Amino acid sequence: MARLPFEPLRAAPPGSLSEALIGRRSELTLLRRAIAAPPALVLVEGEAGIGKSRLVAELLASPDLASARRLVGQCEQLQEPLPLSPVLDAIRRAGDDLAQSPPVNPVVGALALLLPEIAGHLPPPLPPLHDQRAERHRVFRAAVALLDHLSPSVLVLEDVHWADGGTRDFLSFLASHQPPKLSVIVTLRPTAELLPVREAFARAPSGPGLPVTLTPLSAPEVEQLATGILKAEVPASFTAPLYEKTGGIPFVVEEVLRTLLERLPADEIPGRPEVLADLAVPTVLRDVVLQRLSSLGGAARDILGAAAVIGTTPDERVLAEVTGHGPAEIAQALTEAQAAGLLHEQDGECRFRHALARQIVYESVPVAGRRWLHLKTAQALEGGPGPAPVAKLAHHFRLAGRPAEFARNAEAAADLALAHGNDATAARFLLQALDTDGLAGDARVRLAIRLGRAAVDGLAHAEAVPTLERLLATEPLPAHLRGELRFALGRLLRQHGAAREGYLQIEGALDDLADRPALLGRALAVLAAPETVVDRHITEHTARCDQAEEVARRSGDPDAGIAVRITRASLLLEQGDPASLRLIDELRGDDRLRAAPREHARACLNWAQGALHIGHVQRAETLLAEGRRVAGQADYLRVVEIVELVTAAADLAAGRWDGLEPRLRRLSGASATFAAAILDARMLRGTLLSATGPAEEAATLLDEVISIAERVGAVWPLIPARAALSRLLLTLDDPAGAAEQATAGLARVRAKGTWVWGAETVLCLVDALDALGRAAEAAELVDELDAGLAGADAPVAVAALLTARAVLTRGAPALSTAAHEGHGPLASDRPIHATPEAAADRLLDAARTVLRDAGLRYQEALAGERLGRWRCERAAPGGGDLLESALRTYGAMGAVRDIARVCRVMRQNGVPIPYPWRGGRPSHGQTLTSREHEVALLAAAGKTNQEIAGELFLSRRTIESHISSVLRKLGYLSRKDLRALLTP
Structure with a gap:
């Protein structure tokens, strides 16, 4: 049955781990529609654990039934069930209502002896009838009359497959004599014994009963169920084995997760899919399966044990050969097992209901017997056809x-x-x-x-x-x-x-x-990649690439030659050499590369990353799209996480931040499998949080990235992580700390010789020295950067150089513009005399143009904010417009820390703050909720997030979310500013 979109509901039965009903929207709609027009007969069908009772509970909790009386009876799994027990239990619960109701039909007295608890509210008992069949008929009439008296009502009888014969007969009688305002819902597993009830419901005078059949949850619905239970994002790497293990049966999913929650913290489970492989079967589920197994005959148990050894879908030919039983005996055993709910039919084959059912049956076979069955199975498979x-x-x-x-x-x-x-x-x-x-x-x-x-x-x-x-x-x-x-x-x-x-x-x-020259050429090509390791200068990588070309030429292996050319293109690209783009385009059109889809996909993804490193966003996205397409066509699983990582990096650079943080958290979390990509993902997430907050988490992440990268010797993302942390410390009014990080990063840049990567580091150091009143010390450094970027086509680096020049020019005495713009490729052809402020504005505006043309929205907004602040500080025209433009960009991206900062600058300079200014994104208001206010006061008093979480019985992540919201609403940059809340 088609599923409707997931929508959380709240009617969880006792013991359920999930508060929300997953899937079942169409089934619930059918139930509501049927009950809204009594008389109604509904059969909710499905195997054990499929969620029949959960669905009915959801219906009974609906406000639509507020005026209807709910009568619920439960059939019990007894050796000799009591006659009419579930019907009498349901009626018994209406005793208080009967005490206040009008007189009841005298025939109801036939129930007085059967319902002594409410006999005082019923007519007097009737004299016994000597004919047992007549007595039973009178009891049926009495029950129907009482249900009619209690209407409008909904009668629910659970687990009718366990009902006694009398109850089944009563349901057939009720279908023919249904009161006009009574709705009847029965839940049941499909069994042959219930065929008379089904037929009676189908032929009911009031209209045929409505069958509502529940099927297992789909894989996406299992993911929703697990997400709701674990309160954490659940990746496909965990969902797929969970779905396979449980067959999509909600009860089994819950029991598996309940078992895991006894061993691991909830937020750790999604990142540990391997725990499902070694999972001990939940006790409740084991007992259920073993009970069903014990109901089979001896031969059927033996055959099913062999089937569990053979596989989830046992081959009947192999099963017959392994067990020595004939086809008829095999068919009979499988039929019995299917009737017991251990097997089911899927795609025309008989298979175990889910992997855990097979595991339980498998483990019920003694170890020696299992070894023998495995050997017999192997021998049967060896002798098979094909x-x-x-x-x-x-x-x-x-x-x-x-x-x-x-x-x-x-x-x-x-x-x-x-x-x-x-x-x-x-x-x-x-x-x-x-x-x-x-x-x-x-x-x-x-x-x-x-x-x-x-x-x-x-x-x-x-x-x-x-x-x-x-x-x-x-x-x-x-x-x-x-x-x-x-x-x-x-x-x-x-x-x-x-x-x-x-x-x-x-x-x-x-x-x-x-x-082995072909293999040697590939090894040299790997060593030529500059972003892999510290302690190797770019000239050494270039020499390795030259060696690789010579060796590949000597080998005569065209594949080795292609591999080296790919590396040459990456090497040039990372240095901002314009020749790299021409070489990349040549390789993309090379038939030899196209004939090797894995090499092709890897090359495009590596080039996309290199293009992002230097700021060519559009070029990166073109290469990323090609790499993703080729990898998908080749079913190249290894690069799936790399594709996601490069996509996230492109989104970060282009300012597409909506929903980006959870993606980066997943890519950098325990569920990620590609270790080298995890460090990059953490760096990207730290950079994002530097703008969106909380700043403390951003600093922690970047510190971790730096520490790990230094330990393992990974130059990328070490250099950008140092720069990101330096920039973050500048926003936290810690220029000394920012200078320390930038200086450490600069040492790595010099050792590597890749000034394209180091431009942001230089700019951070210039800003830090400027804040410390020591800007003059940075002049030689900026000249060094200018020389290192000679001829480079790298928008990020070029913009950083222009900005650094602008900072130095702004504080210098009035000279010609050319004297402050350097002597590299960006220097003016002729001097233009201007004030330092005007010259600085011109440089900064040029940087903003470079960033805008490159599609780097966030960096463009930062440059615009800086230019607007400079102009406002000296009352020059256009400053307010620039600040407002930056504010709107920050708002559209959710950069709450930048929003707070630019609002403060606007207030300080008398620039009106427009409202609404968040680019159409929904505003949540600026008033603190009571919980946010409580958290804010505790934080202002100096308590840590962990201490606040313990005091308020909340998770640390929830506290972090509240702190971030408080800072955004109050326009504060850090939690230190919250101390103002304690000021009288």
Whole structure:
């Protein structure tokens, strides 16, 4: 049944982890529509745990039923259920209403002895009838008459599949004699015993009953359910195995999450999908499944145990061969299991209801029996028709305790996975094979070489690294194999976040690769990438690239030649060399690159990142779109997170900030798998929070990035993180701290020789020295930057240089403009005499134009704000308009810290603040809520977020959100400003 958009509802039954009803919107609409026009008969059908009772509870909580009486009865799973027990229970609850009602039909007296608790409100008991059938008929009439008397009402009978025969007969009678203002809802699992009730409902005089069938939740709905329970964003890497494990059955999803919550904090669970693989089955679910299993006959239990060993969807041919039972016995056993709710039909096949049901049945088979069944299954699969299912064979031979057969099939499965481009699966098979006891040394080396190749593009970095390190340390290897292993290990280490260690491993592999020029060329090309490691000057990277070109030419391998040209383009691009763009366009049109989609996708994504590093946003987005398209067509899983990261970086640069912070938090959180990308994502998030707040979190993030990058030797994002933290400290009125960070970043820039990357660092240092009254000390530094950028096509760096020149010019004596604009490519062709202020304005306006043309909205707004402030301070025209324009840009982007600052500048200079000014985004008002006021006072008193959270019984994240909102509403830059709230 089609699902409608998710909308939270509130009618959670006791014990439920979820407060909201997920999915079921169309089903709930059907129920409401039926109940709104009594008489109504509704059958809510579905398997155990599917959410029948939850749906009915939601209906009963609806305001639409406020005037209707609710009568609810529960059928019980008893060996001998009491006759009419659920109907009598439902009526019994209306005793107080009967006490105040008009006289009741005398026939209702037939119920007096059955309902002694409310007999005082019923007519006197009737004399017994000698005919048992007549007595039962009179009781049925009495129950219907009493329900009619209590109407308008809704009668709900839960779990009718457990009802006794008398109750089922009564439901058939009720369908034929339904009171006009009574609605009847029954919940049930599909069983043969209920066919008479279904038929009676279908033939009811008041109209056929409405069947509402509940199916399992879809994967997106499972994600919604998990998100609501965990109160955290749940990535696809967790949702997919959760859905597979639970089959989308809400009860099973809740029980799985309940079990995980007993072991892990809620916000940690989404980032740990591996815990689902090793999950102990929830006790409640185990008991349910084992009870159903025990209801089967002995032969059926044995066959189902073998089916659990074979797989989620057991092959009946294999099942017959493994168990020795004939087709008829197999069919009968599977039918019994399906009737018990252990199996179900899907796409024409009989399969376990969900992975946990299979796991419970599997674990019910004794260990020795399981090993024997795995061996029999492997032998049956080997003798089957068609190509050998090597992946399945590897699985069964491993669990059968046959290491040689397992290793052989695991290697074959890895080959098959590589042929289909599934490097991650191949790496997992190879890792398992390498762990096999008694594996020969040559076989171990062969597998390790293949693992190194597969794991680079696979997702098994953390497992593969120690395996390769162990082999290099313990196995006597010929030079060419040792070199290949070290090259693979170096690449893995770099991708795993160990930049310096990986770089050194690749450097150490060069001599061993001397006789393998194609591989040597690729290794040199990796070493030529400038953004990978500190302690290597740009000239050394250029030399490595030259070596790579020579080696690739000598090898005659066209693929190696393409790889080196890709690296050359990246090397030039990161330096802002205009020649890089021409080379990139040539490569994009090269048929050899187009024929290698993975290389093509990687190249475009790397170039997109390089373009963003220097400020070419539009060029970056073109390359990103191409890389995303090629990767998608090639099903290149490894780069999925890189695509998301580069997309987020492009959105940050272009000022598309709506919803960006949660994306960056996910990319930098525990669920991320690509370690080298996590550091970049944290740097981007810290940069974003520097503008949107809270500032404390931004500073913490940037500090962490700097610390980790220094430790692992990753020059990017070390340099931009230093610059971002320096800029943040300037906004927090800490110019000394800003100067310290910028100076440390500048040392890395000089050591690397990449002044294009260092321009923002230089500007931060100039601003910090200017705030400290020492701007003159920065003149030589700006000249050094000017020389380092000679001929560079890098908008971010060029704008930073112009701005730094403007800061210095503004405080200098009146000279010609050219004297203050430097002698690089941006210098004026002829001097134009002007005041320092006018010259500074001209430089800053030029910087603003460069940023606007590059599409860097936020940086353009910062430059406009600076220019507007300068003009307002000397009462020059246009300053207020510039400040208002910056304010509107900040408002549209949600840069609340910048909003607070520019508003303060506008108030100080008498510039009216327009309202509304947030570019059409919804305003939430400027008045603090009672909770925000409470949090603000505690923060003003000096309490930390953790202390406030403990005192108010809230989460730390909630407190951080309140603090950020308070600062935005009050126009404060930091929590230090909150102390003003304590001033009388």
